[in-house]
Amino acid sequence: MLLLSATPFEIAPTVAWLRDRAIREEGNVLVFARTSVEVCFTGVGLPATAFALGRRLGSGPVVGPMVQAGVGGALDPTLALGEVVRITSERFADLGAEDPAGHHLRLSDIGLPPGPPFDGEEVLRLPPGYARLPFRECAGYSVNRVSGNDQSISVLRRRLPEAQVESMEGAAFFYACLSAGLEPVQLRAISNYVEARNRANWRMGEAIGALNAALQQMLLPFTQA
Numbered sequence: 005m006l007l008l009s010a011t012p013f014e015i016a017p018t019v020a021w022l023r024d025r026a027i028r029e030e031g032n033v034l035v036f037a038r039t040s041v042e043v044c045f046t047g048v049g050l051p052a053t054a055f056a057l058g059r060r061l062g063s064g065p066v067v068g069p070m071v072q073a074g075v076g077g078a079l080d081p082t083l084a085l086g087e088v089v090r091i092t093s094e095r096f097a098d099l100g101a102e103d104p105a106g107h108h109l110r111l112s113d114i115g116l117p118p119g120p121p122f123d124g125e126e127v128l129r130l131p132p133g134y135a136r137l138p139f140r141e142c143a144g145y146s147v148n149r150v151s152g153n154d155q156s157i158s159v160l161r162r163r164l165p166e167a168q169v170e171s172m173e174g175a176a177f178f179y180a181c182l183s184a185g186l187e188p189v190q191l192r193a194i195s196n197y198v199e200a201r202n203r204a205n206w207r208m209g210e211a212i213g214a215l216n217a218a219l220q221q222m223l224l225p226f227t228q229a
């Protein structure tokens with residue numbers, strides 16, 4: 005398994021928990037009786053994630069699932085702060101062009117349809133028959149700049165009515181996994197709502213606690229003999 009996070013901070017409790025249970029460590033790989041868990045911190049954002057994954061997948065095969073874990077912002081108000089969700093689709097929210105009126109044009113609108121692993125709507129989707137996990141399934145979207153302005157958030161809601169969870173890395177993870185024929189498992193714990201920027205409303209501690217509890221529940225069978 006390859007376990008990825010943008011920052012060490014987001015999955016530190018799980019890395020400590022895995023290290024306590026591992027038979028041995030080989031660099032960033034924790035070895036268990038039946039499997040191993042390779043831990044990789046990609047850095048924050050789409051370019052850093054794309055580079056880290058390109059380098060890792062180019063250097064040799066990954067044994068077992070690809071898991072990306074982190075916090076995220078909820079555009080969907082029915083999501084609770086601290087809720088852990090699985091992202092089942094992703095898109096690069098601002099990939100394309102802007103017209104003179106400020107409207108977004110997709111790649112296909114400007115004669116550059118991206119092709120697989122994107123679908124015709126320029127969405128990156130899990131393949132049919134993917135493994136079900138005990139988390140609410142949500143549509144993700146990824147940005148380079150965290151949304152924090154009421155007007156741009158309204159535009160985003162109108163343009164992407166299905167979008168539920170915002171992150172800064174998810175689409176790069178989906179793109180790399182799907183391009184390599186691997187199933188992406190992306191877990192996000194909701195740390196904040198996508199709203200006019202107000203850092204005081206963020207519940208980072210709660211989200212990280214919930215994320216790590218969920219991760220450990222999911223990883224427990226991998227650590228057992």
Ligand SMILES: O=C(O)c1cccc(C(=O)CC[C@H]2O[C@@H](n3cnc4c(=O)[nH]cnc43)[C@H](O)[C@@H]2O)c1
Nearest residue numbers: 010048049075076077150151170171172173195198
């Ligand atoms: O202080 C800020 O404005 C700020 C903005 C985004 C993230 C942070 C972090 O400290 C965490 C980095 C991590 O968080 C993900 N994240 C969490 N909420 C959102 C969001 O509403 N929109 C986009 N990304 C979000 C992101 O994937 C980063 O890796 C601080």
